[in-house]
Amino acid sequence: MAAKSKDPDQKIESLREKIRHHERLYYVLDQPEISDADFDKLMQQVKDLEAEHPDLITADSPTQRVGGKPREGFVKIAHSSPMLSLDNTYSEEELRDWERRVHELSGRRDVDYVCELKLDGMSLALIYEDGKLVRGITRGDGSIGEDVTLNVRTVRSVPLSVPKEKLKKAGIPPDFEVRGELLMPLAAFKRMNEERERKGLSLFANPRNATAGTVRQLESRVTAERRLDYFSYMLLKNGRTYFDRHSKTLDALDAAGFKVNQSRKLVHNIDEAWTFIRQWEEKRESLPYEIDGIVIKVDRTALQDELGFTGKAPRWAIAYKYAARAGITKLEDIRVQVGRTGKLTPVAMLAPVLIGGTTVRNATLHNMDEIGRLGVKIGDWVQVERGGDVIPKVAKVIEDKDHPRGTRTFEMPEKCPVCGTKVVRTEGEVDYRCVNANCPAKLRETILHFASRGVMNIDGMGDALVNQLTERGLVKNVADLYKLTKADFLSLERMGDKSAQNILDEIANSKKLPLERVIYGLGIRMVGERTAQFLSEHFGSMEALESAGIEELQSVNEVGPRIAESIVEFFGIAANRKLIGRLREAGLTLTGQKKQRGSKLAGKTFVLTGTLVHFTRDEAKQMIEDAGGKVTGSVSKKTDYVVAGADAGSKLDKAKELGVKVIDEKGMKGIL
Ligand code: IVH
16 A cells, blocks of 8 residues: 555555556456455545546546547547458368468468467557557558547556556567457356346347447447457557567567467467367367457568568468358247347247257347348248357258258237237337336346336345246336335345345335436336436426327437337336336335526537636536537537637647637637
8 A cells, every 4th residue: 555655646656556457467367366346445546536636637547447428429540551351261271272372472481370369359459659558549441440549448458558667678669559359258248238138229249249339339438338358469660560570579569568369379380270270169169258260470570571462461361260150950930039128039949959069949030120031931941150149040041952941931929928918010110019018028127127226226136136026926017116015025035134124225215316217217118318317307207208299209309209209109008107106106206307408509519628717527518518518528520619728638639620619618608
C-alpha cells in the first residue's frame, strides 16, 4: 500500500502500477495473484484519489478503460500500410504447393516458418506514441478503418501504456504499431447471448460477429462488459515490419507485455507445420475461444519482402482452414421453443449424431425465413454444423439417391405451444411471437429480467431462486413477487431465516423505484431502458401510458411506429392490464414526474469538453437534453456545437480541424 506521506501524484501512480501489474497477470498471463475483490479495492482507491484530484487523471490510467459516453458514428482513419488478409488452403496438397512456390520465388529451400493459431475474430491495429496507446483502428477495407479507440481501451489485454524501460528491453521503439486479433472468448459469448435472450434482443450468430458488433458499439461501457480479448501478432514501425524475424517480433511483443498466443511454433519445413496443423485439429476443442485454422508465416522479414504480395494477401503467409465441424443426420421433427419476449424459434429434432466429440440432438432453424431458404422438410437428411455458435445449426439439406427427401412441410403453429394464446407476426418482421404476458414459458425469463440490477434491482433473485418459485407455482407473474411471505421463502431449499428476510426487504425496496423501471421491467418488446424513460417522462403515469394510442405514442422521443405498435399490443391484452392492476395494489411506483423536453435544440448534437465553471458536466448535459438536444462524447462532422471550457484538449483541436462550431459556457447559455 502506498504510504500516507506520499504526495497524491506518487501515490496514484504507484497504485496504477500495481493495477497494471495485476491486470497483466490476470488478462495476459492468466495467472492472477490476488482476488477479484482485492483488485477492485485497488481500483477503487485510484478512483477515489482521481475524484479528489481530477487534474491527476491521465488517459492511460486503468480507470479510464471504461468510457460510458455514447458516441456518434466512427471516424475513418487511413492505415499506415494496408491491412492484408490471407489466402486459404484446405488440403495438405495445397499447402505443399504453397511451399513449392515459396522455394521457387526465393530460390532457397531452407525456409523457416512460424505456425500460429488462426484466431476467429477481427483484426485490429493499435497505434502507440511514446509508449501510450493513442488509437485503435479496425481493418475496414484494409486501407481505411474506423477509429474505435474508446472501445479498444476497455479491452484488458490491450496495454494502455508500456513503460519505457520495458520497451527498451524488448527492443521496441517508443512509437510503433501493433496488429492482432480481437476476439470474444466462448464463455463471454455464451453469457452475452443468454443475456440478450433474456432482454428479448436478437442473438449473435457466432463469436466473430459478436466481436465486430461489440467493438463498433457506440457505448464503450457496453464493450467493457463484454470482455473481449486481444492477441498481438505484428509489430510495425512506419508501416513496416520492425524485426528481422517474425519469431523475434512475437517474443518482443511478449516481453513488452502484449498478449501473444503461446501456442505458436517455429518450424523448419512444411512437414513440421503439417504436424502442428494435425495436432491442433483435435486440441482446438479445448480452447476457450474459436480458431478456424492455422496460419503459417515465413519467419525471415527479408524473405517476406522478397516474396511480396498479390492483391490483398501476402505470398509469405498462408492459412490452412479446418473444415467446419459437421455431420449428416436425419431431421425427425421440428418443434417450437418460446423465449422471454415470446419469440417462437423452430428447433430441429435430430437423430443423435456425433460432431467434433459432442452428441448433437437438436439444432436451431432460427425462423420461418431460414426454413424457407433451406427448403427443409421433416424427414429430410441434413448437414448440421457446430461452429462457435451457441446452438448447432442446420446448414443444408442433403439431396442424393442415398438420402431420400422428407415429405412433411413445417408450419408455424397458430397458437403458442405452451399457453395456447394466438401467435402474432407483426408485418415486416421475421419472428412469430406469443404476446401473453402470463405464458409460463416466458415467466422464468420475465422474472429474471424484472428482478435484474438495471430493472427492479431485487438482489438475490437469481436463477436458482426463480426456478424454485416458478416450479412450485408460488410466482405466476411479476406481481406475485410482492405477495410472497417469509413462510413461502422458508419452504424453499437452502433458505434460512436471514436470507428469507433479506430477499423480502429487497422486494419491498424495489417498490420505491421509479416508474421508468417498472415500464422497462414489464418486458414490452422493443421497449428498452431509454425508451422506458422517455415514456415515463412523457406520460407521467402507467395509467396514461396504458390508454395511449399509436399516434400519441409516436410523438414520444425515439418511439417509431413499430415500438408504438408493440406497446399498444401489450396493453391490448387483458392479462397484461390485470397485471398492472396488481402491481398498483402491491404499491409499486406507477406515477412519475412528467417532463416536457423542449424542442429548441431538437436534432442538435453537442460535445462538452474542458472544465466548465458555472455548472458541472452533468448539469450542462441535463440542460441541453431538457431542451431536446443530445450530448455525445466525441467530435465528428455530425457535431453541431462543441462547448469548450478551460483547458480543453484534443476535442477542441478536432472541432477546429472539422470546422465544428465552438462555443463557451456563455455561448451555450445564449443558445438555451
Ligand atoms: S496475420 C498479412 N495471424 O485472419 C498478415 N492473421 O483471413 C495478415 N487472423 O485478417 C494477418 N489469426 O484477422 C494473422 N495468427 C494470425 C491470425 C490472423 C487470425 C485473421 C486476421 C486476418 C484474417 C485473414
